[in-house]
Amino acid sequence: MTKRVAVINDLSGFGKCSLTAAIAVLSAMGVQPCPMPTAVLTNQSGFPIYHSVDFTDNMDSYLDAWQKNNAEFNGIYSGYITNDKQIDYILRFINTFRRKDTVVIVDPVMADNGVKYRAYNELMCLKMRDLAAKADFITPNLTEICILTDNSFDEVACLNGDALLKKISEMAMSLVQENNQIVIVTGVPDDNSMCNCIFSKETKAFVRNKLYKGSYSGTGDIFASVFCGGIINGMSAEKAVELAGCFLEKSLADTIVIPDRDRNHGVEFEKNLSMLLNLQ
Numbered sequence: 001m002t003k004r005v006a007v008i009n010d011l012s013g014f015g016k017c018s019l020t021a022a023i024a025v026l027s028a029m030g031v032q033p034c035p036m037p038t039a040v041l042t043n044q045s046g047f048p049i050y051h052s053v054d055f056t057d058n059m060d061s062y063l064d065a066w067q068k069n070n071a072e073f074n075g076i077y078s079g080y081i082t083n084d085k086q087i088d089y090i091l092r093f094i095n096t097f098r099r100k101d102t103v104v105i106v107d108p109v110m111a112d113n114g115v116k117y118r119a120y121n122e123l124m125c126l127k128m129r130d131l132a133a134k135a136d137f138i139t140p141n142l143t144e145i146c147i148l149t150d151n152s153f154d155e156v157a158c159l160n161g162d163a164l165l166k167k168i169s170e171m172a173m174s175l176v177q178e179n180n181q182i183v184i185v186t187g188v189p190d191d192n193s194m195c196n197c198i199f200s201k202e203t204k205a206f207v208r209n210k211l212y213k214g215s216y217s218g219t220g221d222i223f224a225s226v227f228c229g230g231i232i233n234g235m236s237a238e239k240a241v242e243l244a245g246c247f248l249e250k251s252l253a254d255t256i257v258i259p260d261r262d263r264n265h266g267v268e269f270e271k272n273l274s275m276l277l278n279l280q
Contacts, residue, residue, distance in 0.1 A: 003232050004032045004072070006097065008090055009079035009221070011037045015044030016266030017218030018080055022225040028273040029229030034073065036062045036093075039082050044217055046264040054082055059089040067096055075103040077228045078131070079221060082119050087127040094134055103231055106135035107224040111143040114153040137231065138175070139184045139224045145171050165190070165197070165206065172199040182237050186223055194249075196223075196241050205238050209245040212252045218266040223248055226276065233279050247275050 005026060011019040019035050026033040036059060042051045076097060078090050094104055108128050110120045120128075125147050132138045132148055146153040149171040156167055165188075172183040176199050185197040193208035223244045230240030251269040255261060258268070 002030065002032045003074040004034055005075035005077050005228060005232060006036060006066075006071075006073045006093070007033045007077050007079075008036045008038060008081075008093070009077075010039040010041060010082070011035070012041040012044040014042070014047065015217040015264060016269065017044050017221045021218050021221045021266075021269070022077070022079070022228075024270070024273065025222065025225040025276065026229050026232075028276040029226070029233060029279055030277075031075075031229050031232050034066075034071070038080060038086055044264065046217055056083060056086050056089075059086060063089065063093050063096060071097065072099070073097050073102055075105065075228060075232045077105045077107070077224070079107045079224065080109040081124075081128070084124050084127045087124075087131050090131060091134065103137070104135045105137045105139070105224070105228050105231065106132050107139045107220065108132050108144050108148060109220070110147055112141060112220075114143055114157060116143075116147070132175075133179045133181075135179075135181055137182045137184065137227075137237065139186055139220075139227060141187050141220065142168070142185065145175075145183070145185050149174055161190070164188070165195070168197055169199065169204060172197065173204075176201055184227065184237065184241060186220065194245075196245055198237050198241055200237065203238070205241075207238065207241045207245055209249040210253075212249075212256055214256065214263065216252070216255060216261075216263045216267045219248060219252070222251070222267065222269055229276065230279070235279075243276075243279075247272060250275065 007022045009018045023033045037055045040053045175183050182200040188195040194211045196207045198205040226244035226247050227240045250272050251267045254268040
């Protein structure tokens with residue numbers, strides 16, 4: 001039977017991010033995505049004009065209906081959250097549907113490049129720490145790992161090379177020890193490469209891919225979705241990170257050659273979905 005993952009994230013009409021990316025990626029990997037929207041947007045909020053419908057008041061209905069229909073999930077994967085009440089619903093969702101073999105993956109989408117997203121006040125950040133602590137795997141970027149461990153991004157961002165990787169290791173291992181989970185710190189620039197760092201009680205590993213200049217919508221969602229599909233298909237964390245990094249590297253290479261590409265439209269990942277087939 002096809003494995004199922006409950007995917008809790010926003011749905012954007014343009015931007016190739018969030019549920020749009022997750023549904024395509026997980027389906028290609030032979031995993032059934034079961035989406036629960038946190039918000040529905042005409043396009044992701046980087047565009048100058050967008051309209052957003054908050055889905056908070058509908059999330060409890062999803063949980064109730066799925067529970068009454070005896071839904072079961074091999075994985076639960078959360079992404080962008082619009083308010084602290086949604087975190088309460090997701091925690092309840094995990095407590096309701098988590099079985100012994102259910103994998104919980106939290107992408108703590110809070111901030112990037114040292115700047116918190118608009119929804120994230122102090123309460124939201126504290127609640128995200130609670131949610132992240134429930135996960136088997138978390139996939140924070142550098143800014144988010146600083147928030148989760150109460151470190152100053154400005155002080156960490158001043159470091160480079162081995163000093164930066166050592167500090168990231170210290171932050172990540174504090175979460176590994178506290179929550180008994182695997183931490184993947186994503187998108188760390190390291191010389192001429194992009195480094196994704198894997199930390200568990202048994203392993204510290206650094207997976208490097210080619211570094212491309214510029215920033216594009218949805219890269220974190222694509223990475224986390226490929227990683228999720230890999231884990232659900234039985235890959236080790238390191239193999240899943242290697243696959244996600246290679247898929248994203250190839251998709252970015254296809255994107256940067258497009259003249260005057262608007263970052264808000266995301267990366268050209270669709271033609272590379274064949275890389276994810278027949279992995280289960």
